[in-house]
Amino acid sequence: MIINVEGKFVNEEKNKTNIKIEWRHHNDALDTFFVNPSGSRPFNYITAGKFRYMEFEGGKIKRQLGLHHLRENIGNTPLKLDDLELLANGYFKCPDSTKLEQNPNVFSTAVSNTWWSLVVDTLPNPEKAVMRGAPKKPRYFSITNWKSFAGDMLPTLASMSSEDYSGSLWIRSAYPAQALEMDPVQKPVKPKILLPVPKLFGKIAVEGERKIPLILKLNQKLLSE
Numbered sequence: 001m002i003i004n005v006e007g008k009f010v011n012e013e014k015n016k017t018n019i020k021i022e023w024r025h026h027n028d029a030l031d032t033f034f035v036n037p038s039g040s041r042p043f044n045y046i047t048a049g050k051f052r053y054m055e056f057e058g059g060k061i062k063r064q065l066g067l068h069h070l071r072e073n074i075g076n077t078p079l080k081l082d083d084l085e086l087l088a089n090g091y092f093k094c095p096d097s098t099k100l101e102q103n104p105n106v107f108s109t110a111v112s113n114t115w116w117s118l119v120v121d122t123l124p125n126p127e128k129a130v131m132r133g134a135p136k137k138p139r140y141f142s143i144t145n146w147k148s149f150a151g152d153m154l155p156t157l158a159s160m161s162s163e164d165y166s167g168s169l170w171i172r173s174a175y176p177a178q179a180l181e182m183d184p185v186q187k188p189v190k191p192k193i194l195l196p197v198p199k200l201f202g203k204i205a206v207e208g209e210r211k212i213p214l215i216l217k218l219n220q221k222l223l224s225e
Helices: 067-071 083-088 177-182 213-223
Strands: 002-010 016-024 029-039 042-049 053-054 062-065 106-108 115-119 126-134 139-149 154-159 166-175
Touching: 002 154, 016 083, 029 083, 042 083, 042 213, 067 083, 139 166
Parallel strands: none
Antiparallel strands: 002 016, 002 166, 016 029, 029 042, 042 053, 053 062, 106 115, 115 126, 126 139, 139 154, 154 166
8 A cells, every 4th residue: 555644743842843754555565654754854764674774865875773763753743763663564462362351452562662552442443542652651542534545444534642742644645556657646747749830930950951041032132133
């Protein structure tokens, strides 16, 4: 799937900020996020699970990332690199088989340095969710709408808040990767069709030819008479 997400926030410094993300998700290949946050330079986040890196300036600059780097915020937004990693690879632990009563609404993260758990109110399409992690400041989600995109149910609008920030995320578009060439945003603009040149102007002179302007021809005729 290719999912285009936009977000607007009031961050911890009480400043307004926004972000645009194009997420290209593959089940058995690299995941790529094209990230464009306001107030900082855009970058690409590429992850294959075992390794991850950031690309800047068209791939000329690359930054290898370790798990401890996932705590970093994306630009001046409240989103973190760990959010992208969890979206791409879904690092969640298997249920504890020693417990007699399982709670399917609690997801514990397995390889996260920022978020420890994700708790939802109901499945499969929750309306409320809470993320808790190392900063000990939970993040709350309120999902107002779910919609089918090419057969996959995705939350089209989600409000996000914590003690220090608030904002919203929404999906602009989502479609299978095979339909990339059909996205009007991605298609190049066709050049305008030029109308035929009127015969009045004649042919354009090619190399080696010299064209005498009509006024000079007339002058030559008058002089000869």
